[in-house]
Amino acid sequence: MAAPAPSSLIDLFVTRATDAAARVERIPRSPADVRAAIARATEGARTLVIASGEFVPADVFVAARSLPGVIARPSDDQLATADAGVTEAFAGVARTGSICIAMGPPLRAAASLLMPLHVALLPAERIVFRPRELFELQGIGEEAVRRNLVFVTGPSATADMGPLVRGVHGPHRLHILVLE
Amino acid sequence: MASAGTSPNSYDTPRAVANKSDKRTLARAIRMALGIESVAVRRNTQNFNRNRYLVAAEVDDYNALKDEARAIKERSISDLPYLVRTLEGAVRARGGQFYLAATAADACRYILGVCQAHNAKLVVKGKSITSEEIRLNHTLEGAGIEVAESDLAEFILQVADEQPSHGVAPALHYTTERIAALFKRKFSTDAKLETGEELTKFARERLREKFLHADVGITGANIIAAETGTIMLVESEGNIRMTCLLPPVHVAIAGVEKVIPSRQEIGPFIELLALSATGQRLSSYTSIISPPLDDPPFALSGRPQKRREFHLVLIDNGRMKMRQDPVLQETLYCIRCSACMNSCANFQTVGGHAFGGETYSGGIGGAWEAGTGQLENARFSDLCTGCSRCVPNCPVRIDIPWLNEVLRDRLNRASAGSPLASLLGLASMVRGDDRRASAQKIFFANYHWYAGWGARAAGFSNRMARSPLVRRAMQALVGVDSRRALPPFPARTLVRAAREAGAHARAASSPGRAAKAVLFADVYTNYGPAERGLATLKVLRALGADLVVSDAVPEGRAALSQGMIATARKHARRAASLLSPYIEEGRDVIVVEPSALAMFHRDNDHVLVGTERFELLRTHTFEPVEYAVRLIAKSGRTARDVFDVERSPVGRRLFYHSHCQQKTLGCAAPTEALLREIGFDVATSSVECCGMAGSFGYKKEYYDLSMAVAADLFAQVQATEEPAAGGPRALLASGTSCTEQLQAGLGRPVLHPIELLAAILKV
Numbered sequence: 001m002a003a004p005a006p007s008s009l010i011d012l013f014v015t016r017a018t019d020a021a022a023r024v025e026r027i028p029r030s031p032a033d034v035r036a037a038i039a040r041a042t043e044g045a046r047t048l049v050i051a052s053g054e055f056v057p058a059d060v061f062v063a064a065r066s067l068p069g070v071i072a073r074p075s076d077d078q079l080a081t082a083d084a085g086v087t088e089a090f091a092g093v094a095r096t097g098s099i100c101i102a103m104g105p106p107l108r109a110a111a112s113l114l115m116p117l118h119v120a121l122l123p124a125e126r127i128v129f130r131p132r133e134l135f136e137l138q139g140i141g142e143e144a145v146r147r148n149l150v151f152v153t154g155p156s157a158t159a160d161m162g163p164l165v166r167g168v169h170g171p172h173r174l175h176i177l178v179l180e
Numbered sequence: 181m182a183s184a185g186t187s188p189n190s191y192d193t194p195r196a197v198a199n200k201s202d203k204r205t206l207a208r209a210i211r212m213a214l215g216i217e218s219v220a221v222r223r224n225t226q227n228f229n230r231n232r233y234l235v236a237a238e239v240d241d242y243n244a245l246k247d248e249a250r251a252i253k254e255r256s257i258s259d260l261p262y263l264v265r266t267l268e269g270a271v272r273a274r275g276g277q278f279y280l281a282a283t284a285a286d287a288c289r290y291i292l293g294v295c296q297a298h299n300a301k302l303v304v305k306g307k308s309i310t311s312e313e314i315r316l317n318h319t320l321e322g323a324g325i326e327v328a329e330s331d332l333a334e335f336i337l338q339v340a341d342e343q344p345s346h347g348v349a350p351a352l353h354y355t356t357e358r359i360a361a362l363f364k365r366k367f368s369t370d371a372k373l374e375t376g377e378e379l380t381k382f383a384r385e386r387l388r389e390k391f392l393h394a395d396v397g398i399t400g401a402n403i404i405a406a407e408t409g410t411i412m413l414v415e416s417e418g419n420i421r422m423t424c425l426l427p428p429v430h431v432a433i434a435g436v437e438k439v440i441p442s443r444q445e446i447g448p449f450i451e452l453l454a455l456s457a458t459g460q461r462l463s464s465y466t467s468i469i470s471p472p473l474d475d476p477p478f479a480l481s482g483r484p485q486k487r488r489e490f491h492l493v494l495i496d497n498g499r500m501k502m503r504q505d506p507v508l509q510e511t512l513y514c515i516r517c518s519a520c521m522n523s524c525a526n527f528q529t530v531g532g533h534a535f536g537g538e539t540y541s542g543g544i545g546g547a548w549e550a551g552t553g554q555l556e557n558a559r560f561s562d563l564c565t566g567c568s569r570c571v572p573n574c575p576v577r578i579d580i581p582w583l584n585e586v587l588r589d590r591l592n593r594a595s596a597g598s599p600l601a602s603l604l605g606l607a608s609m610v611r612g613d614d615r616r617a618s619a620q621k622i623f624f625a626n627y628h629w630y631a632g633w634g635a636r637a638a639g640f641s642n643r644m645a646r647s648p649l650v651r652r653a654m655q656a657l658v659g660v661d662s663r664r665a666l667p668p669f670p671a672r673t674l675v676r677a678a679r680e681a682g683a684h685a686r687a688a689s690s691p692g693r694a695a696k697a698v699l700f701a702d703v704y705t706n707y708g709p710a711e712r713g714l715a716t717l718k719v720l721r722a723l724g725a726d727l728v729v730s731d732a733v734p735e736g737r738a739a740l741s742q743g744m745i746a747t748a749r750k751h752a753r754r755a756a757s758l759l760s761p762y763i764e765e766g767r768d769v770i771v772v773e774p775s776a777l778a779m780f781h782r783d784n785d786h787v788l789v790g791t792e793r794f795e796l797l798r799t800h801t802f803e804p805v806e807y808a809v810r811l812i813a814k815s816g817r818t819a820r821d822v823f824d825v826e827r828s829p830v831g832r833r834l835f836y837h838s839h840c841q842q843k844t845l846g847c848a849a850p851t852e853a854l855l856r857e858i859g860f861d862v863a864t865s866s867v868e869c870c871g872m873a874g875s876f877g878y879k880k881e882y883y884d885l886s887m888a889v890a891a892d893l894f895a896q897v898q899a900t901e902e903p904a905a906g907g908p909r910a911l912l913a914s915g916t917s918c919t920e921q922l923q924a925g926l927g928r929p930v931l932h933p934i935e936l937l938a939a940i941l942k943v
Contacts, residue, residue, distance in 0.1 A: 019461075020461070020462075075481070076478050076479055076481075077481050079478075080392055080480065093462075095239075096451065096461040096462040097461065097462075098461075098462050098466075103469070103474070103475065104475070106475075109421075109473070110478075113421050113422065113425065114422075130451065131447065131451055131462065132447035132448060134447075135443065135444045135445075135446060135447035136447075137444070148467075148468070148469040148470060149469075150421065150465055150466065150467045150468070151450070151462055151465070151466040151467075151468075152464065152465060153460075153463065153464055155464065156416065156417050156418040156465070157416050157417070157464055158332050158380060158416060159224070159349070160331075160332035160333040160336065160349065160352075161332060161356060161359055161376040161379040161380050162354075162355060162356030162359065162376045162379075163356065163375075164376075165377055165380045167380075168332065168380060168384060168416075168417035168418060168419070169330065169384060169388070169391070169419045170417065170418020170419075170421065170422075170465065171418070
């Protein structure tokens with residue numbers, strides 16, 4: 001399979017991320033649309049942690065921070081018990097349906113790991129074809145080469161207890177909002 | 181050490197049979213695994229195996245990725261001392277600590293020191309098979325530190341006190357029911373523990389507390405980039421991310437072979453490792469981090485806020501010596517993906533508690549055990565039959581059967597030998613040191629010699645082979661299981677039958693023929709189902725080939741499979757001398773038995789090092805049906821012009837089992853395609869190997885295992901013969917020993933495809 005055109009790259013990403021048991025939505029990137037999508041995705045979550053952003057426009061995060069249940073400056077005790085975490089993803093990988101989270105900025109590692117629900121905002125133009133492209137020194141890879149990062153492919157899972165169980169130590173649900 | 185009782189319900193514990201440096205322990209381990217663990221092992225390994233094939237087929241540059249990964253590993257192991265120094269500098273420059281441990285004990289001492297410096301009471305651990313190698317938990321727990329294994333598989337093993345049975349899923353020998361029983365026995369809890377979900381929730385809740393309160397986190401590392409001190413960590417549960425992120429101190433331990441030059445070179449390994457390991461496009465989490473992390477460590481209220489600390493502990497423990505070993509060096513390319521285990525029919529049937537040692541399992545496991553411990557610990561690698569199915573599935577192209585053949589050779593040479601073995605060795609002209617091998621190995625390595633004698637009076641020999649007394653003697657002396665029917669010697673060997681029809685052969689040899697070839701009289705066909713060779717003559721001659729028959733000589737595969745490399749080399753040279761003149765006069769070589777063909781195509785690469793004869797043989801040897809397909813294509817005809825399905829003596833419905841080595845060589849597909857083109861309804865087996873694997877299934881130690889492996893094949897045949905699926909099928913197989921196995925299990929005749937083709941020729 002050769003690298004597809006950008007529009008079908010998004011389609012492939014959506015298909016493969018869905019295969020990996022992530023929930024994927026394509027939404028417009030206006031602050032109001034994103035805020036509404038986060039509200040829908042986190043419905044039922046009493047407490048919510050939002051990590052800071054770099055690759056998604058700042059006003060999107062500003063709008064989302066006024067959602068009910070958002071803890072502005074969570075303590076570690078609050079992080080350990082929050083219901084949902086919201087982070088951006090700095091890249092997506094179409095062939096594997098993965099998102100890439102760059103660690104470092106406050107809360108991003110914790111908000112993508114400790115809560116039962118992880119909501120990730122992924123700008124559509126930051127989807128590459130293969131994981132390897134994030135190790136090339138140009139384009140989006142330039143960012144990846146410098147950072148601590150994690151490829152996230154679906155929610156945490158195990159087959160150690162026999163059948164496939166989704167939701168182990170990490171998030172039980174992964175909800176990706178692709179910003180178009 | 182506990183021994184197996186006489187009751188059929190009493191089995192050894194996995195720990196009791198972990199060290200298989202003596203052969204009897206291996207037998208007990210096989211018995212335990214077949215009795216208790218086989219169901220779960222089969223299901224889980226075959227699931228991984230199926231998924232790997234599916235995902236690999238999606239990756240269009242799979243082969244290029246493997247080449248790239250192999251090249252990076254070759255370069256890295258070659259530059260290892262330099263890379264380790266570079267890595268040390270990079271880790272220190274980032275504020276981390278670096279320690280290169282010469283031995284397992286050094287590594288344990290250092291890590292214990294780190295824990296004690298922090299007054300650690302609780303250590304949380306991610307999965308690290310290397311930590312099992314160095315028995316780290318034993319050291320830490322001995323010093324009063326609680327170790328919480330957070331990978332659910334390791335958690336199960338810790339509760340059960342068992343060694344890993346697989347590289348990637350170390351508790352895959354457990355069914356849900358057995359885990360539930362184990363947890364109920366070991367934990368006093370009212371929790372409902374029956375389903376996978378309930379068991380996962382139970383373990384998760386216990387472990388979440390451990391993550392939040394741990395003083396030190398210990399992980400392994402899948403790959404380490406020297407220039408930046410970057411480590412890659414692959415997992416699906418999220419426990420490794422937590423182990424790195426939450427406690428203030430992170431210790432990563434890894435074998436020194438994990439180091440590659442730079443972060444950019446991690447790229448090819450990401451997809452390759454995930455697909456090779458679990459058959460996933462990617463596992464849930466692949467972290468690529470250069471610790472110490474910037475995020476502050478986690479501190480629940482009441483606990484002090486600490487500074488982050490990172491230690492990278494690289495472990496030599498024999499690896500630098502392996503690097504100097506011309507054969508074991510290959511082991512260091514291993515990225516611990518376990519594809520060799522998942523694609524291995526024997527492993528799929530017993531798992532790593534039988535096909536494995538104290539730490540490492542499967543095809544590559546023997547080399548790891550020998551390299552990081554004693555040669556004798558690799559004795560379990562006798563379960564590698566050399567079927568070669570792991571070879572195309574290894575992401576770094578390690579020829580694992582060759583490693584095991586060399587280990588077997590070294591074990592043979594290290595053993596005391598026996599008077600009987602010496603006698604047999606002398607009689608069959610085995611090379612000097614190879615005479616230290618067991619009488620059983622010498623017998624099977626020199627099958628041609630015994631068969632040559634047996635075939636001189638075939639009627640008498642065949643009667644003898646059915647005599648219970650003779651069979652009891654054979655079982656006692658050379659370990660041939662008396663439950664096995666022996667393949668009968670033919671009334672006329674292939675060579676004799678062809679000579680008697682000599683005039684006919686010469687008549688066919690006229691100028692202007694479509695092709696010139698020689699049929700290599702491999703010893704399995706010559707002294708066994710010679711009719712396959714005669715059918716080959718008939719079909720290829722009908723297709724216009726000028727075809728003659730060579731003498732019958734061993735090609736070396738039998739000796740190689742017993743780890744008698746000097747003898748194998750002698751045989752290989754003899755076959756090469758026999759065949760080279762034919763090739764020089766413009767003839768191709770046709771080889772009926774796939775394992776003999778594999779010797780010419782693959783194994784000679786090691787056995788006939790540095791000679792031109794290998795390349796000559798490799799490029800001029802062909803499987804008979806593959807060659808027939810070429811001749812048909814060359815003549816511009818179609819298969820239906822040459823063959824008529826209506827003439828089939830066995831009907832149109834076939835079940836075809838191709839030989840393991842034939843699959844690896846890529847010459848199974850032409851047979852399947854041709855049969856379908858002719859108009860047959862062909863069902864095929866999807867098993868990796870029939871379990872007979874040449875001599876393996878004849879050996880008394882392995883008969884039960886061999887039959888257990890074959891159960892999958894028999895079940896596949898039966899499934900395609902259900903009334904709803906259309907009823908009975910005629911059985912076809914390309915391998916001599918596969919044929920024996922199918923006949924033993926199903927009690928029906930088995931044809932070679934070329935025999936069927938000979939029967940349906942239009943001319």
